Amino acid sequence: MSKIHVTTKINGDTVEFLCDPRETVLDVLRDRLGLTGAKEGCGTGDCGACSVTLDGRLVCSCLVLGAEADGKEIGTVEGIAQGEDLHPLQEKFIEYAALQCGICTPGILVAAKSLLEKNPDPTEEQVRYWLAGNLCRCTGYDKIIRAVMDTAADLREAS
Amino acid sequence: MSVTIPLPHDAARMHVTGTARYVDDIPTPAGSLHLAFGLSPIARGRITGLDLDAVRAAPGVVAVMTAKDLPFANDVSPSAHDEPLLAEDEVFYAGQPVFLVVATSHLAARKAARLGDMRFEDLPAILTIEQALAADSRFEDGPRVYGRGDVGPAIAAAPRQVEGEFELGGQEHFYLEGQVALALPQEGGDMVVHSSTQHPTEIQHKVAEALGVPMHGVRVEIRRMGGGFGGKESQGNALAVACAVAARATGRTCKMRYDRDDDMTITGKRHAFRIAYRAGFEDDGRLIGVDFTHYAICGWAMDLSLPVADRAMLHADNAYYLPTVRIESHRLKTNTQSATAYRGFGGPQGMVGIERVMDHIAHDLGLDPVLVRQRNYYAAPVGGGAAPRPSASPRGISNKKEAGRVTPYGMEVEDFELQGMTNALMESSGYAARRAAIAAWNADNAVIKKGIAFSPVKFGISFTLTHLNQAGALVHVYQDGSVHLNHGGTEMGQGLFQKVAQVAADRFGIGLEAVKITATDTGKVPNTSATAASSGSDLNGMAVKAACDTIRDRMAAFLAERAQADVSDVRFADGRVFVGADEMSFAEAAAAAYQGRISLSATGFYKTPKVAWDRIKGEGRPFFYFAYGCAVTEVAIDTRTGENRILRADLLHDAGASLNPALDIGQVEGAYVQGAGWLTTEELVWDDAGRLRTHAPSTYKIPACSDRPDVFNVGLWGAVNREDTIYRSKAVGEPPFMLGISAWLALSDAVAACGTAYPAMDAPATAEEVWRAVRRVRDGV
Ligand code: FES
Ligand code: FES
Numbered sequence: 001m002s003k004i005h006v007t008t009k010i011n012g013d014t015v016e017f018l019c020d021p022r023e024t025v026l027d028v029l030r031d032r033l034g035l036t037g038a039k040e041g042c043g044t045g046d047c048g049a050c051s052v053t054l055d056g057r058l059v060c061s062c063l064v065l066g067a068e069a070d071g072k073e074i075g076t077v078e079g080i081a082q083g084e085d086l087h088p089l090q091e092k093f094i095e096y097a098a099l100q101c102g103i104c105t106p107g108i109l110v111a112a113k114s115l116l117e118k119n120p121d122p123t124e125e126q127v128r129y130w131l132a133g134n135l136c137r138c139t140g141y142d143k144i145i146r147a148v149m150d151t152a153a154d155l156r157e158a159s
Numbered sequence: 160m161s162v163t164i165p166l167p168h169d170a171a172r173m174h175v176t177g178t179a180r181y182v183d184d185i186p187t188p189a190g191s192l193h194l195a196f197g198l199s200p201i202a203r204g205r206i207t208g209l210d211l212d213a214v215r216a217a218p219g220v221v222a223v224m225t226a227k228d229l230p231f232a233n234d235v236s237p238s239a240h241d242e243p244l245l246a247e248d249e250v251f252y253a254g255q256p257v258f259l260v261v262a263t264s265h266l267a268a269r270k271a272a273r274l275g276d277m278r279f280e281d282l283p284a285i286l287t288i289e290q291a292l293a294a295d296s297r298f299e300d301g302p303r304v305y306g307r308g309d310v311g312p313a314i315a316a317a318p319r320q321v322e323g324e325f326e327l328g329g330q331e332h333f334y335l336e337g338q339v340a341l342a343l344p345q346e347g348g349d350m351v352v353h354s355s356t357q358h359p360t361e362i363q364h365k366v367a368e369a370l371g372v373p374m375h376g377v378r379v380e381i382r383r384m385g386g387g388f389g390g391k392e393s394q395g396n397a398l399a400v401a402c403a404v405a406a407r408a409t410g411r412t413c414k415m416r417y418d419r420d421d422d423m424t425i426t427g428k429r430h431a432f433r434i435a436y437r438a439g440f441e442d443d444g445r446l447i448g449v450d451f452t453h454y455a456i457c458g459w460a461m462d463l464s465l466p467v468a469d470r471a472m473l474h475a476d477n478a479y480y481l482p483t484v485r486i487e488s489h490r491l492k493t494n495t496q497s498a499t500a501y502r503g504f505g506g507p508q509g510m511v512g513i514e515r516v517m518d519h520i521a522h523d524l525g526l527d528p529v530l531v532r533q534r535n536y537y538a539a540p541v542g543g544g545a546a547p548r549p550s551a552s553p554r555g556i557s558n559k560k561e562a563g564r565v566t567p568y569g570m571e572v573e574d575f576e577l578q579g580m581t582n583a584l585m586e587s588s589g590y591a592a593r594r595a596a597i598a599a600w601n602a603d604n605a606v607i608k609k610g611i612a613f614s615p616v617k618f619g620i621s622f623t624l625t626h627l628n629q630a631g632a633l634v635h636v637y638q639d640g641s642v643h644l645n646h647g648g649t650e651m652g653q654g655l656f657q658k659v660a661q662v663a664a665d666r667f668g669i670g671l672e673a674v675k676i677t678a679t680d681t682g683k684v685p686n687t688s689a690t691a692a693s694s695g696s697d698l699n700g701m702a703v704k705a706a707c708d709t710i711r712d713r714m715a716a717f718l719a720e721r722a723q724a725d726v727s728d729v730r731f732a733d734g735r736v737f738v739g740a741d742e743m744s745f746a747e748a749a750a751a752a753y754q755g756r757i758s759l760s761a762t763g764f765y766k767t768p769k770v771a772w773d774r775i776k777g778e779g780r781p782f783f784y785f786a787y788g789c790a791v792t793e794v795a796i797d798t799r800t801g802e803n804r805i806l807r808a809d810l811l812h813d814a815g816a817s818l819n820p821a822l823d824i825g826q827v828e829g830a831y832v833q834g835a836g837w838l839t840t841e842e843l844v845w846d847d848a849g850r851l852r853t854h855a856p857s858t859y860k861i862p863a864c865s866d867r868p869d870v871f872n873v874g875l876w877g878a879v880n881r882e883d884t885i886y887r888s889k890a891v892g893e894p895p896f897m898l899g900i901s902a903w904l905a906l907s908d909a910v911a912a913c914g915t916a917y918p919a920m921d922a923p924a925t926a927e928e929v930w931r932a933v934r935r936v937r938d939g940v
Binding site: 036037038039042043046049076077078080081086089094101102104105106128129131133135136137138140141142143145 | 165167168170171172173174175176177178179180183184186266332333334335336337383384385386388418419651652653654821825826828829830831832833855856857861862863864865867871873
């Protein structure tokens with residue numbers, strides 16, 4: 001099967017790759033580009049572990065074909081920190097112990113960051129429903145919500 | 160001091176940056192192969208034809224294997240050698256692996272696996288409890304029975320009785336990281352296996368059998384799992400063995416991960432139970448006798464079903480003294496996935512049984528269920544802690560077991576904490592006022608009804624298979640003062656590695672940054688037990704403490720001798736070592752000891768004291784101690800649809816002197832939500848042909864962020880462990896799971912507000928089940 005040539009930007013860097021027409025963005029990130037931060041929890045758009053942004057929009061990368069990324073910008077968990085400097089959300093997740101096994105964490109951070117970019121002052125209910133597509137089997141979500149709310153408050157104060 | 164501090168998870172920084180490596184993230188050499196199983200589409204039948212030509216011809220396929228192609232043992236069972244990796248002549252459940260595809264990519268392997276042409280002669284499948292009982296299809300020769308006293312006459316003579324029967328569904332683990340293994344062939348026929356497993360030694364054992372090599376020819380490593388919950392105690396065996404066999408056959412690295420649907424279709428889950436009960440009690444709610452029958456659906460292979468069903472029996476008392484009791488347990492063999500370990504290991508099922516009885520008694524008497532529970536609690540310990548209950552005898556009879564403290568299996572409960580904990584939680588949760596407010600709400604509102612319920616937990620800590628209560632550790636101190644830490648426990652998110660590192664840092668008086676946590680490795684610590692039964696930090700913490708103390712004592716003796724000081728004057732604290740009036744950094748002390756030719760490496764070993772248990776008689780001390788907890792949950796239901804919400808949860812949990820309160824509170828919250836999920840939204844559905852229809856998150860509903868209670872208060876009970884555990888902490892992995900029972904009871908309470916009959920709900924209390932119960936209670940249909 002002939003491969004498709006795709007040019008995208010990932011976390012700000014231009015990236016080119018060849019992919020099979022059936023491969024998803026998740027497969028490409030993990031298997032071709034060595035970006036294993038996004039995880040496969042279901043492969044059917046139901047768990048959010050594979051969350052990335054595509055031109056700023058939050059998507060499940062398991063539901064987007066690699067070929068569709070052509071000419072678009074992808075944002076992944078690997079691009080959230082600036083070098084050694086963690087994003088405030090990342091710091092709060094550590095501070096609040098908002099993770100256990102950590103495998104849902106990349107997807108949740110990508111989703112939470114995209115929420116705060118759209119809505120810097122979300123209510124707790126808005127946070128809960130925005131993150132309802134990101135399953136976590138370990139934490140029970142309480143600390144995750146608190147970490148997101150608290151980050152939002154800090155960011156508002158700082159701006 | 161590095162213990163008792165609320166430090167974050169050891170890998171938290173890697174988790175938030177996406178750099179924490181799970182097995183599927185490990186870079187593999189070019190030319191690595193990927194595996195998938197071809198699965199039985201039927202629940203039971205004899206294989207009459209297996210045409211795999213289309214599979215072999217599919218793009219990317221390198222090899223296809225059936226049972227005949229396996230060089231040595233075809234067995235991945237953790238217990239009874241009754242679980243072939245690949246089916247031989249018969250299949251025993253829909254989803255059983257029949258053949259193995261080895262291909263150049265994960266997708267190619269999965270696609271090819273669908274192309275197998277399998278023909279069967281159908282045989283009658285046993286799918287229900289009735290069918291299993293009729294066919295006498297069971298593990299062990301008959302039911303196990305534990306008990307005390309003559310329960311029949313006791314119940315008959317009691318002033319009041321209740322009886323009932325209910326279904327208690329199973330539960331999918333839904334670890335967010337599916338099962339995965341990776342095998343790398345080595346020189347001389349050796350094999351290195353990375354496996355997402357709670358039990359590396361078991362993987363090593365099964366792989367060695369499958370390759371026909373001694374255990375020394377196999378090394379198994381696991382740095383972290385993306386969740387386990389018991390689902391990776393035995394269920395990873397098949398993938399690891401398949402990878403090893405394929406790697407041996409092809410000479411190439413082989414990886415296998417189950418896609419989510421395959422994972423849910425192939426692997427075992429929590430045991431579904433039916434529980435029948437009969438109880439006799441006083442007019443004030445105190446139990447006189449209770450008779451339980453447990454029907455456990457074990458699936459097609461034995462796996463860990465016997466100890467799971469035993470533990471259900473051992474928790475049939477939960478927190479209550481049962482004067483006379485009989486528990487009969489049927490372990491039924493069915494043509495479904497082989498039910499396996501799941502957080503609580505049968506304990507939750509046993510506990511739901513007695514909590515149902517308490518709830519039913521309170522309803523029958525019109526009493527507050529909390530009062531009924533308090534009246535039936537075990538007596539408070541002699542001379543300690545919690546307020547003694549009125550009937551408790553004074554101290555001074557310490558050699559004789561006092562009746563109100565003895566479990567049905569003859570173990571004395573010496574550390575009961577629940578009197579004090581219950582009072583504290585009643586207070587902090589405002590239970591009494593809220594109960595009154597809810598009654599007022601329900602009187603005024605016909606459509607939305609509210610409910611509130613309390614439930615306690617007393618959970619026994621130790622493996623009931625006594626010999627498993629052992630652990631080993633390996634610690635090195637390098638000449639620069641840095642420490643390499645290894646032990647037999649595995650990290651699945653619970654924070655075990657951090658807790659144990661805190662112990663090591665504390666023993667040497669150094670900072671945590673000087674301690675390197677390393678992957679669990681069968682080449683470093685051999686013959687380990689599964690990280691299970693909540694025992695991880697109890698066992699491994701003690702083993703690491705022993706290893707560290709050995710090295711520390713050697714260093715102290717050397718430094719004392721060198722300085723002509725007394726060894727008792729050597730102190731390790733704050734990264735320094737004090738030798739009488741002298742002082743140096745820990746690194747300088749390590750360098751000096753090295754130059755003085757002192758061994759700076761040691762193993763440590765621990766075995767739990769006091770435990771002894773006869774599972775056939777049902778007598779002894781299966782547990783070193785108990786962990787306690789209690790919860791109050793408030794819910795609302797829509798009586799028109801059964802839709803429901805948890806509005807508020809208040810949890811109080813006993814982690815002893817917590818090694819790390821941040822991690823422990825995380826365990827309590829996560830466990831509660833998982834327990835509540837089990838009893839509310841998580842429904843497993845098999846069709847009449849025995850096929851699991853709920854095999855993806857689209858059809859199987861675990862709690863989501865939106866389901867979190869609006870108000871969620873979680874606290875730790877500060878009492879120290881009365882037994883000599885690591886820094887007097889308590890195990891915390893499983894016990895809080897059962898706090899979720901209060902959510903189920905609260906739903907029942909809300910339903911009860913619709914009429915006068917007892918709701919008698921099954922579990923899980925899905926919206927449908929709540930709706931049905933409302934109709935039963937309100938309309939009598
Ligand atoms: S893997 Fe994409 S949503 Fe689950
Ligand atoms: S931390 Fe394990 S799934 Fe969220």
